[in-house]
Amino acid sequence: MERRRTTGTKSEEEQWMVEDRVGYLYAFFSSLPPNAQSALLEIRRDNHLQYLTHGLRQLGPSFSVLDANRPWICYWILHSIALLGDSVDAELENNTIEFLRRCQDPDGGYGGGPGQMPHLATTYAAVNSLITLGGHRSLSSINRLKLRTFLLRMKDASGGFRMHDGGEVDVRACYTAISAASVLNILDNDLVQNVGDYILSCRTYEGGIAGEPGSEAHGGYTFCGLAAMILINEVHRLDLPALIDWVVFRQGVEGGFQGRTNKLVDGCYSFWQGGVAAIVQRLQMVVCEQLGLSKASYLECTSGSFHDSETSDISNEEEGNTGISSPVTGTCQIRKEGQDDASYPVTLANIGFDFINSKRPMRPIFSSMHLQQYLLICSQEEAGFRDKPGKSRDHYHTCYCLSGLSICQYCSTADADSPPLPRDVMGPYSNLLEQVHPLYNIVLDRYHEAHEFFSESENTSQCS
Ligand SMILES: CC(C)=CCC/C(C)=C/CC/C(C)=C/COP(=O)(O)OP(=O)(O)O
Numbered sequence: 013m014e015r016r017r018t019t020g021t022k023s024e025e026e027q028w029m030v031e032d033r034v035g036y037l038y039a040f041f042s043s044l045p046p047n048a049q050s051a052l053l054e055i056r057r058d059n060h061l062q063y064l065t066h067g068l069r070q071l072g073p074s075f076s077v078l079d080a081n082r083p084w085i086c087y088w089i090l091h092s093i094a095l096l097g098d099s100v101d102a103e104l105e106n107n108t109i110e111f112l113r114r115c116q117d118p119d120g121g122y123g124g125g126p127g128q129m130p131h132l133a134t135t136y137a138a139v140n141s142l143i144t145l146g147g148h149r150s151l152s153s154i155n156r157l158k159l160r161t162f163l164l165r166m167k168d169a170s171g172g173f174r175m176h177d178g179g180e181v182d183v184r185a186c187y188t189a190i191s192a193a194s195v196l197n198i199l200d201n202d203l204v205q206n207v208g209d210y211i212l213s214c215r216t217y218e219g220g221i222a223g224e225p226g227s228e229a230h231g232g233y234t235f236c237g238l239a240a241m242i243l244i245n246e247v248h249r250l251d252l253p254a255l256i257d258w259v260v261f262r263q264g265v266e267g268g269f270q271g272r273t274n275k276l277v278d279g280c281y282s283f284w285q286g287g288v289a290a291i292v293q294r295l296q297m298v299v300c301e302q303l304g305l306s307k308a309s310y311l312e313c314t315s316g317s318f319h320d321s322e323t324s325d326i327s328n329e330e331e332g333n334t335g336i337s338s339p340v341t342g343t344c345q346i347r348k349e350g351q352d353d354a355s356y357p358v359t360l361a362n363i364g365f366d367f368i369n370s371k372r373p374m375r376p377i378f379s380s381m382h383l384q385q386y387l388l389i390c391s392q393e394e395a396g397f398r399d400k401p402g403k404s405r406d407h408y409h410t411c412y413c414l415s416g417l418s419i420c421q422y423c424s425t426a427d428a429d430s431p432p433l434p435r436d437v438m439g440p441y442s443n444l445l446e447q448v449h450p451l452y453n454i455v456l457d458r459y460h461e462a463h464e465f466f467s468e469s470e471n472t473s474q475c476s
C-alpha cells in the first residue's frame with residue numbers, strides 16, 4: 013500500500029528526515045540478535061536517575077539560577093524520579109521544599125523563582141512537585157487559602173482563567189487552575205463558574221481543543237481541556253466521538269504522536285495525546301450515549317474487550333440504565349446531558365478520586381506497543397529522553413516520555429489496582445514504571461497521600 017505523505021505546516025523534507033532516522037533505528041534494531049534487542053528495549057533506569065538527580069542538584073542549594081521556569085524543572089525531575097520508583101535524598105528534598113516556599117507569593121500562588129510574579133503554570137508545577145515529594149512538611153507548606161484567592165483573582169469574565177495578572181486567558185490556564193484547586197481540595201462553584209463554556213468555545217472543527225477560541229486543535233491543549241472538563245464534572249458537554257476521531261489519527265507511522273495535524277511526531281505527546289486516549293477509556297458510557305447506542309449495543313461493543321469478570325460486572329447493571337452512573341464506570345460519577353446540579357449532586361472534591369478508582373471498560377484506542385517502541389528505541393538516550401532522533405535530551409521530554417510510557421503500560425488493565433500483564437509492557441517486566449493519575453499527572457501513591465491529607469479536617473480548616 014502506498015504511504016500517504018502529508019504536506020502542510022511541516023515540510024516534506026522534515027518529514028522524510030524523521031522517517032529516515034526512525035526507519036534507520038528500527039532497521040538497526042531488527043538486525044540485532046535477540047539479546048541485543050532486549051538490551052535496547054530496557055529502560056536505562058540508573059542512568060536516567062543519575063541524569064535527573066544531577067539536574068536537580070544543578071539548581072544548587074540556593075536554587076539561584078536566573079530562570080522563570082524553576083518550579084517546572086523541579087516537577088519534571090521529581091516526577092520522572094517518582095515514575096522510576098525512586099525519590100531524592102533528604103538534603104535535596106529539604107532544599108526543594110525550601111526553594112518552593114520562597115517561590116510562594118505572599119498573596120498566593122507560585123512564581124517562576126523567589127520574588128517573581130505568581131503564575132498559574134508555575135503554581136501547577138510547584139503544587140505537583142510538593143505532592144510528589146510528599147510528607148507533612150511539604151504538603152503543609154502550601155498556603156491553600158491564599159492560593160484560592162490567587163486563583164479567583166485569575167478568573168476572567170469569560171469563565172476562563174488568565175495565566176497571571178494581566179496575562180493571557182487560555183485552556184492551559186483553565187487546566188492548571190482547576191487541577192491545582194482539585195488536588196488541593198479547594199475547588200468550588202466560584203472557581204468552576206463558566207469555565208466549561210470557555211473550554212467549549214475552544215473546540216475546533218477537527219474534534220480536538222485549541223489553546224484559545226479560533227486557534228488550531230493541539231494535543232497539549234486537548235489534554236488540558238478534557239482533564240479540566242472531567243474535574244468540573246462537565247465532560248458530557250464535549251463531543252467525545254469527534255475528540256476520539258481526532259486523537260487516534262495523531263499517532264504516526266513512527267509509533268509516536270504528533271501534537272497537531274501535519275506536524276512531526278514528538279515523544280512528549282506520548283503523554284499529552286496518550287493521556288487523552290487513556291482518559292477517554294474510562295468514558296465509554298458517555299461516548300456510547302453520545303453515539304445514541306442502546307445498553308445492548310454498549311454491552312456488545314464492550315463484551316470481550318476485557319476479561320470476563322469485567323463484562324459480567326457490566327451485565328449486572330440495572331436494566332435499561334445506559335446512564336453514566338457510578339456502577340458502570342466503577343465509582344466514577346459523570347453527569348449526563350440534561351441533568352442539573354440538583355438532580356445529580358456531585359462533590360467536586362471527589363471527582364479525581366472517583367475517576368481513578370473507576371474501571372476502564374474499553375481497550376486502548378491507540379497502539380500502546382507501537383508508542384512504547386517509539387519511546388524506547390527512538391526517544392530514549394543513554395540517559396534521559398528526547399523529542400525525536402536528532403534532538404537532544406532534556407528534562408521536559410524525560411518527564412513526558414516516561415509519563416507516556418507509564419500510560420502505555422497501564423492502559424490495558426481493566427482495574428485500577430491490577431498490575432499490567434507482562435505482554436503489555438514492552439521490554440523486560442522490570443521496565444514497569446509507577447502508575448500516574450492521568451488527570452493530574454502525579455504518581456498514584458503520592459496522589460493518594462495528598463488526597464487523604466487535604467481531606468482531613470485539620471488540614472482543610474485554613475480554607476473554610
Ligand atoms: C499543563 C500545561 C502547562 C500544559 C501545556 C500543554 C502544551 C504542551 C501545550 C502545547 C503548546 C503548543 C502550541 C506547542 C506547539 O509548539 P510547536 O509548534 O513547537 O510544536 P508542534 O510542532 O509539535 O505543534
Ligand SMILES: [Zn+2]
Pocket residue numbers: 278279280281399409
Ligand atoms: Zn516535545
